Every structure is written in C-alpha cells, then in structure tokens.
Amino acid sequence: MIERQRATAMFWVLLLVLLHNGKETISASNYLVGLGSYDITGPAADVNMMGYANSDQTASGIHFRLRARSFIVAEPQGNRVVFVNLDACMGSQLVTIKVLERLKARYGNLYTEQNVAISGIHTHAGPGGYLQYVVYIVTSLGFVRQSFDALVDGIEQSIIRAHENLHPGSIYVNKGEILDAGVNRSPSGYLNNPASERVKYKYDVDKEMTLLKFVDDQWGPVGSFNWFATHGTSMSRTNELISGDNKGTAARLMEDWFDQKSVAKIARRVSNLVQSTHGSHQKLVELASSFQSNPGKTVTKYSSIASRVRSSLKSTEKPRFVSAFCQSNCGDVSPNVLGAFCTDTGLPCDFNHSTCGGKNELCYGRGPGVDEFESTRIIGERQFKKAADLFNSATEKLNGKIDFRHTYLDMSQLEVTVPKPGGGSDTVKTCPAAMGFAFAAGTTDGPGAFDFKQGDNSGNLFWKMVRNVLKSPSKEQKDCQQPKPILLDTGEMKQPYDWAPSILPVQILKIGQMVILSVPGEFTTMAGRRLRDAVSAVFKEKVHVVIAGLTNTYSQYITTFEEYEMQRYEGASTLYGPHTLSAYIQEFTKLASAIVNRKPVEAGPQPPDLLDKQISLLPGVVVDSTPLGVKFGDVKTDIPKSSTFNKGENVSVVFWSACPRNDLMTEGTFALVELLHGQDTWVPVYDDDDICLRFKWSRPSKLSAQSHATIEWRIPQSAAPGVYRVTHFGASKNLLGSISHFTGSSNAFVVK
CATH class of the missing domain: 2.60.40.2300 (Neutral/alkaline non-lysosomal ceramidase, C-terminal domain)
Incomplete structure (x- = not known):
C-alpha cells in the first residue's frame, strides 16, 4: 500500500511538472537554436556620432555599452539562418561584406549573404564612420577604422558564440500592442494616404510587437528577439555619450530580468555577508x-x-540569456510621445512643415521624461514590459521548413510595373539616388538648420546654386524625382568615390510560419504595412511577417507614393524616386513566390567593396x-x-x-x-x-x-x-x- 501511494504521488508530481513546463517540456524540438552576444561599443572619444549628421556631436563617454546579438536557427540536416541585431544606427554594406568574408574563412559556405542578416536598431548615439558611401561619413571626417573594426569583430564573435551554443530547441512566437512608445512625427504625410486605406487601421503608427522566444531542450529559455517600430532618438542630437537608446535599454532590462543576475540581485546576494561582517x-x-x-x-x-x-x-555551462529589441518600419515613428513643440513659445509646431515662425530649428519632439536620459529609460521600459509579457505568455510554436532568398537590385534604374488608376498597368523606373531640400530640414527628433523646412517641393535659388557647385542634376533626373526638388544628386556623384549606394540587397528569412523581411532602409508606417500585406498574400499558409529595418546596408527612407508627394523629411530622403516602395513590393513578392514554389532567384549585380578607397581625416x-x-x-x-x-x-x-x-x-x-x-x-x-x-x-x-x-x-x-x-x-x-x-x-x- 505504501509503495502504491508513493508511486501515485510520484505520478502526480511528474504530471504537475509536465503541466507547469507546458509545451517546452512535453513537445519534441524541431530546430537547433543558438544565441550569442558581444561588445561593439567602439571609440568613446572624438568620433562623430551616426544618425543626426551633427558635426558637433562627438562621442565623449559611455551611457552604456553597445552589443551585437545574434540568433541561429537550423534544421538538424537542412537549412539554417542567422539574424544579427546591432546596437548601431544601421547595417553597413561594407561591414556585411567583411563579416561574410570572415564567416567564409571560418565555416566555408555555411553562412553566406543568402542566409545572414545584419540589422541596426537605429540608435543615434553610436560612433559613426563605418559606412562606405561619402554622404554617410562626411560629418565623421571620413572613414573611422576603429568604429568599423569594432563592428566587424563584434558581429563575428556574436555569431561564433551563437554557433557554439547550437542545441536542439524550439521557438515560440507571440504578438501584442504597445500604445505609448511611438507617435507619428509626419502626420501630414500619413494623412495624404488614401482615406480608404487609413480607415483599415486604428492608429497612424504600428503599435504591434512581434516576439520570438527561444527554448533550449536542456537549459530551457535562452533568449528572445522582437521587432517593434520606434525611432532610436530618445537621446538627443546634443548627447555625447555612447548609448543604445531606448531599444538598448530595453535589452539590458530584459536580460537582467530573466537572468535574475542584475547587479541589484548581486548586491542583495552579498548584502547579508556585508552586514554580517560589518554590522551597524x-x-x-x-x-x-x-x-x-x-x-x-x-x-x-x-x-x-x-x-x-x-x-x-552565471552558470559556467548554461548559455547566457540574449534578448534583442530589433527595429522595424520606424521611418515616421518618434519615441518623443508628447508631440512636437516650439522651444520659444511652448506651442505646438506648424502641422504641415514642423516649423516655429517659419524656422525648423525651434521645433522639437518632447517626452515622456523630463530629460533625454529619463525618456530613454521610460520608452525602453515600456518595450521591455511588453516583451516580458509576450515572453511569458508565448504558446504558438514555430513549425516547418527553414528557407531564405536573397538578391541584389540596381535601384538606380529598376523597371517597376504599377497599376493604372483606371485599370491596366504601366512600366515606370526608379531613379539614381537624390536627396530633396526637406532632407536638410531634419525632423522633430533632430531639426536641421538654415532656412530649410519640411514639405518643401520647390527649393530656392540660392541653395540650388550651391548644389550645382557639387553636381547639377540632369533634366532626366529632375523629371524622374518629381515632385522632389533635388538638393544633392548623390547617386550621380562619384568623386572621390560613390556618394550613395545603387546596388541594394533584399532578403527573406523564413522559419516555419515566421517571415522576416530584411530591408536596407527605413520604411514608414504605411509603406511597411503595404509591403507586409503584399508578402503575406503570397504565402498559402498563415504567416507572421515582420520588417527588419536598416538591414545589411543603408539607403535612407522608403515612403508611399502619396507620402512622397508631400516631401516631408521622409519623402525627401526616399532616394530612388516616387516608385521606390512599388519596386520593393515587386521584388519582395518575387522572393516570396520563389520560396513558395521552391525556385532559385538570380544573385543580381554585386555591390562594390570600397574599403581601399576610404579616406580618413580624423587625426x-x-x-x-x-x-x-x-x-x-x-x-x-x-x-x-x-x-x-x-x-x-x-x-x-x-x-x-x-x-x-x-x-x-x-x-x-x-x-x-x-x-x-x-x-x-x-x-x-x-x-x-x-x-x-x-x-x-x-x-x-x-x-x-x-x-x-x-x-x-x-x-x-x-x-x-x-x-x-x-x-x-x-x-x-x-x-x-x-x-x-x-x-x-x-x-x-x-x-x-
């Protein structure tokens, strides 16, 4: 009788354990998963920060360190994908090229441009000088080798750690809304989208976070990656401390929360020892x-x-918990959630142009904190709390094959088929890269200077004369970019080397029902919605589609055709003309169709490696x-x-x-x-x-x-x-x- 009671008790204990652990325990894993993290902080002095293009903003210390965080998911005998999230402003084509060279030397053809994505969180508080095109390194006095090497070394090391941590495991996906971590900073541009389209959405920015939870069969949960759209501009254009901004903050909070190894826990753990030793x-x-x-x-x-x-x-054997807060279609989304106000009057800025008395320099976004450090913490906490909630409640398990497609596009002259208003279709083209007058006006997160303003679709004679000293755009280029008045014809400026990219990567990573779209720029809210919807429609099964912004390289903004017409900052920074979004939708649907039909895609034209041409003027x-x-x-x-x-x-x-x-x-x-x-x-x-x-x-x-x-x-x-x-x-x-x-x-x- 006693033995039967013991057996019965053991049965119920075992059942309770299984029920408590849920699917993580009772269901077999179907993937290999591995996560890794490494320091990419870079030079904390003298180097201009990447993001605001403010030549006076040079690094002078550290708010907290920057990291590269990677996950690898592999079929035991099949495909695998790598996603790297950087506490950096954006991905860099040159960084990607050199990381892939190192991975090839180490692992052969296991990790290539096809299945590796390297994405930036868009912090504006990291060292610059690591991109290869002139326009992005002017304020950093050219190329900065220390910034570049810190990124390449750190990305490689994070992937190595993820690779060495590969074990059988499972992945869960979950979604939820954050209502107070982003507002639209270009509402007049958004309102130019068709009313019939806008009515389908409750908000003028995306409020949804999508999270992946990684569970190791032996160790249990080992990490999470999520995608949510809000700019990395809680830290201002005058800040000089290296910082991961709100997303880097959220990652620190999430990792410490899970590990229960925060310094507060350490302090409490030793507190009793200290008190017993020291007394009163x-x-x-x-x-x-x-x-x-x-x-x-x-x-x-x-x-x-x-x-x-x-x-x-930390256990010496268990992998460190890695949590990444990735960027999505953040193009018109500001974390300064109280809105934009004039610094001289305290009144809201002009709605259409974001100016105060005609001046953009006085219009700044605010909140939610009393200063930039508190705002960074609050927006980070809001993302962390939602991520923790999604992590704890995740039950939908990813199942199915891993697949990927990647190609390069020449965005300076891509033919695009677009529908006619009355039916049928037209063939149009993208344009060589160019930046409009409103680009120089900046945004409410970081206003520009002089007499530039958002919403300018004509320009002025003086700045056109200045522009022509550098490069006068051709009539064909002006017509192609209409209604954008061209301030810098960067796509046709080649001295001392290319000023802007023309060859861009597009990539899809698919893990079961999870689809990650690697885009080389900043999609606005509605542009991202259109791209996600177009790709989702291609797949026969229900899929979760996320946009991974600022991935593999950087080419500024992507707006809708209607937002482009308004020529706010985002439209003026949409480099390849009014049909840029249509081009991306066309090409991403081709990649998605290739996955569905199990067809290969052409590699496309290779991007240049300009490392040997870089000029460094920083002493x-x-x-x-x-x-x-x-x-x-x-x-x-x-x-x-x-x-x-x-x-x-x-x-x-x-x-x-x-x-x-x-x-x-x-x-x-x-x-x-x-x-x-x-x-x-x-x-x-x-x-x-x-x-x-x-x-x-x-x-x-x-x-x-x-x-x-x-x-x-x-x-x-x-x-x-x-x-x-x-x-x-x-x-x-x-x-x-x-x-x-x-x-x-x-x-x-x-x-x-």
Missing part, C-alpha cells in the same frame, strides 16, 4: 574612513571586468599627459572621506585620465563601482554597461594632451547597504606610441 551603519562609516584614495592593485586582465559583474552568478591620438606630480588614474576630485549617501543620490568622482581610443576596453569597462566584502575584498557590482553608471570623458581644451574622466553613479534603490568605492580603468599613450594601462580608485564611502 556606524561601523560601516568607520570602515570606509580607514580606506584612502589609492590606485589599488594593478589590473591587467581588463577584458574580464565587465563580464565579472554581469556574470558573477589619431598623439600623446596623453598629466600635470607634474600627477599620475594617470589619480583622483582629481574625490568623494569626501567618511561620506554617506542615500539611495537615489548621485556620486561623482573625477580622475586624471587618457584618451579612450587608446584601448576600447572591449568586453571590459572604463568605470566600476565596487562593494567591500569583509575587510579587504572589493566585489565588482556596477560597470559602464549599467544604465545607472555614466562614464564621461573630456579635455580641458580641444588640443590639450591632458584629459579627465568623470564617473557618475546614480545609486539604485536596489543597491545593498555597505561600503563602496569608484574605480576607473584606462590606457595612456606616450610620445613613442607605447600604450600603458592604469587604474585608480576613489575614497570609500557608505550607502545606507
């Missing part, structure tokens, strides 16, 4: 006062510092120095001894430092907050990959060889009471070009 607050103060400001032990293994913080509770680091009697890493402005801080307060320390370009500290850190354990053991708790810690770098004057590092720590509410110190790591360069590493630490202080 008074004893903490006494202990802190016994420590002097000193450089401490020399740190030589810099690459392990950041990972020690985020991985101190390198000449030398670093300190005043007489001062060493690198010495504290310039310290925390007063025996100081006590409350949670929520700000701690700031200034160190004598050197240029961060001397060593990027990849997978490492320039800044560290340490917690005292016992009498002499410092435990790393927060580093420059944490949102609460900011690393700021500056020179006393522009040409000075001396520099300072300011480390600011906003003490989180989750921080454990105890004794802390702030530590700075850096590398200096002498006149002979030799690099030497240094470290320095602040006085100890108490957090109550």
